[in-house]
Amino acid sequence: MSLRVGIVGAGVLGRLLASRLARNGQQVEVFDAAPHADAPLATGWVAAGMLSPLAELECGNHEVYTLGMRSLALWSRWLPALAQTVPFAAEGSLLLAFPQDRGSAERILQQLKHKAPDWQTPPTLSKTELHALEPALAPQLMGWPLSTEGYLHPTLAMQALWADAQQHGARAHWGCTVHATKPGQVQLEHETRPFDWVFDTRGLGARTDLPLRGVRGEIFTLHAPGVVLTRPLRLLHPRYRVYLVPRAGEHIMVGASELESEDRSPPSLRSTVELLSAAHSVIPALAEARVIAAHSHLRPALPDNLPVLQQQAGLTHINGLFRHGWLLAPALVEQAITHLAQEHAA
Ligand SMILES: Cc1cc2nc3c(=O)[nH]c(=O)nc-3n(C[C@H](O)[C@H](O)[C@H](O)COP(=O)(O)OP(=O)(O)OC[C@H]3O[C@@H](n4cnc5c(N)ncnc54)[C@H](O)[C@@H]3O)c2cc1C
Missing domain, CATH: 3.50.50.60 (FAD/NAD(P)-binding domain)
Known part of the structure; x- marks a missing residue:
């Protein structure tokens, strides 16, 4: 019917x-x-x-x-059935941390394991393995692969x-x-x-x-010709959450703040500086990338x-x-x- x-x-x-x-x-x-x-x-x-x-x-x-x-x-299953192509990949992401943040990174990994007991905590990648996966990463970074993640x-x-x-x-x-x-x-x-x-x-x-309630998020689009990024990255940082996501056309998304505010005005200087300097620390070659868009929006959230x-x-x-x-x-x-x-x- x-x-x-x-x-x-x-x-x-x-x-x-x-x-x-x-x-x-x-x-x-x-x-x-x-x-x-x-x-x-x-x-x-x-x-x-x-x-x-x-x-x-x-x-x-x-x-x-x-x-x-x-x-x-x-x-x-559903995206490939659409008439218009939607870039989608489910080949995993990388968790990253600088050596000085190793302690907090390991605490976050333990927390993930606690909440998903069927998940096997991955071993820390060697520098050679990390570089082979993402050659543009800063050499001092440590990394852990999360194989069951993706982006669209x-x-x-x-x-x-x-x-x-x-x-x-x-x-x-x-x-x-x-x-x-x-x-x-x-x-x-x-x-x-x-x-x-x-x-x-x-x-x-x-x-x-x-x-x-609305939870403000700020996000940036970079145009980064020549910078190769093949999977999402998440920097484990004690003070803020930063991720980088590859997009078609040599674009990279850098996000996102999470603020208890319903202000829809453009991104603040503090969020811009923190998110983009963190992105640059993860991929130094982003220094010459162009910031082509900066957006803020509200996430609909329950208590x-x-x-x-x-x-x-x-x-x-x-x-x-x-x-x-x-x-x-x-x-x-x-x-x-x-x-x-x-x-x-x-
Ligand atoms: C910066 C940022 C980054 C994010 N990144 C991610 C990410 O990487 N991965 C992820 O999974 N999620 C991410 N999110 C969260 C995700 O975008 C939201 O959870 C999602 O978009 C919510 O979708 P929704 O359809 O529930 O609501 P909405 O997107 O809010 O859509 C509601 C719709 O209802 C309409 N509407 C509202 N009131 C009325 C009305 N009275 N009459 C008629 N129409 C009405 C609106 O116009 C709107 O089109 C991000 C959010 C932000 C802000």
Whole structure:
């Protein structure tokens, strides 16, 4: 049976839901406040696209790890099926530390092991092994490989997911602010639209229903011709978290701050200096890279920084994806669609 499904919010969650449900033959309508499909209102547009179930355990729990591992498997099936190409790799990442930070790096590795007991802590790579993997790294760095990690290109994924949903019959209402969602209802300013099922993926727009807050993140795009980076890097540093992610076109993303603030103004001098000098210390050849973009955005987060998938007959809320929208969206979307299928089979 083809269900009428309303999706409120066209971030990574909303677009992925639209694509999967439209492919399943449902009649999908998406509502978003953004004026058009490429207007970068959603947080997903500025993200780095790291898919790090293990390394993110530092600030997540076992659920984030399990959902993240499942999502990696789903992205590797779902992305190649899209008509538009989305760069995606799941060949691992590197954890790095300078020798003076070895103690705190080892504590973080122990913490990861504690939260993911089935994971075998990798041995420290020798200098020769590290250099063979990433020749551009500063020679004094120490490194540990995380084989089950990956990354994707969020901007191209946002575009490709919506194109896929549309190709399979999904319709959009851009520039449309939704006032409330109820079981089987999307409430607009002057009318209520009925659906068999409604998915609310409004991120911070769902504050009336969930105790959400925005967590500011700042991120930079470098153009670094000639600098070879083949996998994501994460510097284990006692004071801040820094990662570098390769992007097509000799670009490298450097992110990201995490600040308890809902300020959407451009990145601060302090974050710029800290993140970019850390990036330069990891790859000295970045000295001549050009900073071509600097963005800030808000991560939708719940008090425990964990995602929520809240289901009742006719309405599903998915929210609170915090630092992990790209990492967790496929597994949560899979669970939500399985629930919908069970409800309608009953
Ligand atoms: C700097 C930075 C780096 C990040 N890096 C990563 C990373 O490497 N890996 C990772 O997994 N995650 C990362 N994230 C986190 C990730 O981007 C978010 O978790 C994710 O984008 C949240 O997606 P969402 O679909 O839940 O919500 P959102 O992206 O917030 O989308 C919500 C949508 O709902 C719409 N909306 C809101 N209210 C209404 C309304 N009333 N009516 C209609 N529409 C409405 C909005 O316009 C928006 O399009 C990063 C975040 C930041 C800020």
